[in-house]
Amino acid sequence: MNIRHLLTEKVHAAMIAAGLPEDTNPAVSISARAQFGDYQANGVMGAAKKLKTNPRELAQKVVDNLQLDGIAKQVELAGPGFINIHLDQQWLANQLEAASGDDKLSVSQATEPKTVVVDYSAPNLAKEMHVGHLRSTIIGDAVVRALEFRGEHVIRQNHMGDWGTQFGMLLAHLSDKLAGNEVAETALADLENFYREAKVRFDNEDGFADRARDYVVKLQGGDADCLALWQQFIDISIHHSEEIYDKLNVTLTRNDIMGESAYNEDLPKVIDELVAKNIAVEDQGAKVVFIEEMANKAGEPSVFIVQKSGGGYLYATTDLSACRYRAGQLGADRIIIFTDARQSLHFKQVEITARKAGFLPETTAYDHCPFGMMMGDDGKPFKTRSGGTVKLAELLDEAISRAEQLMAEKIADFSEAERKDIARKVGIGAVKFADLSKNRTSDYIFNWKTMLSFEGATAPYLQYAYTRVQSLFKKAGINATSIEQNMLIDAPQEKALAVKLLQFEEVLDQVIADCTPNLLCSYLYELASLYMSFYEACPILKEDVDDAVKLSRLRLCDVVARTLKQGLDLLGIDVMDRM
């Protein structure tokens, strides 16, 4: 149920009845303040301006034609032509009852599911996953979960960096280790270290660089032994990523991997086609696309190199090939890619070129969703004390151990296993929520203290709100599913909570449209806060509370808990019954 869509339809019909043109936008939005109703329709002003008529008179006409019987209890005209809509409590109660009896909380399913290809995480396998990949991984996963929850057809594509010249030195180094009777798993236990060692040899050791280049040639030539060695390296590195996905509660699996190497065979064809279509031209030995659409102030086109002068292919070539595969083979209606903002130019160039070449039809949306950087307390890019990149695995372990300390301060009769389980959910949840709740495109400061706080918009706060409902039910000795009492929405706190609960779908739609999980984070925080106010104002288990009221309120609490749980689950954050 999307209330905004419903009201938009109704207001639009009234606008047509009032003589306005078909394309008039009702501009329905959630009211900023309760005194302006629950929703507002602000579209009359724009329409009146176009028609050069009096907005208030026009708004009155629209209101006269507005059929919201049973949905709104009051509709009023305000200011120059705002239409304020106050929803009817009985209607809210009926909607909530429907949500209460539904696994999906009344979130409707896409009637014509779209095929959405989502490219996220995509670490480079030559090195260990670092904090830079955290954002892509968890933002992408949240959007994927929201899409699937709405019933869209999602195809995950983990575009791992598994190819390139750096594998030459890595394979040369690995083959030496294996010759020295080391086992690959041990040699590659610390990828970061391994990379560093190989680089030192590459820079300093006589003959090593030549051997490394040799490996590159053999690898590209498809030499079987070399490919087997490469495969071994890749498998172990993928395994490192899988451990992190597991810890992070991310839905990516091995089946979602479509690494850069998967496109190798297609790359010459991509270039041939671009040349045949006169889109790429020869320039100083290289193949280049000059993009006039992206010319600079001096009128010089943007230069997009698709093949190096030595014949080598680039990141760009692979992404063009990926475009064609996703639109053509996978049948994508929409392609979404999550990387940091520094790659924005690249993806713009890819899109324009792919559209010209016909790799990407107009009907396929191409959304590069950039994100800002994670900063340290000093406002500089997040680094270890010694200035190195922070390994994701270590960061997550620290989160869990910090949560464990936090738990130790609380006196409760938890078993060791339960304590560990809670610490993991709180620690990982805190890191994820802190990241997901920020505006995607801005940089943000990583701060342990705020993210693990029980106050403010944090995972622990929301997890705690969830446990409060669970303990309420325990105390009441009632099973939520057994409540048959009709819902009674009476007190203002109940009404505010009801409206908020029924906005779940609306928020998810926005998250999906703009790839902004932060909206879901704010929503859940507001929901939990409204719950706390409701809990303060509306007694539930007190002796003098009427049975019907008590059961209705308990049922309301249950919808709150389930919405919190479902919402957090879409962010990949777990809840627990107590903490």
Ligand code: ARG
């Ligand atoms: N491996 C790349 C990186 O670490 C991200 C790949 C994103 N996806 C793509 N289709 N280029 O920056």
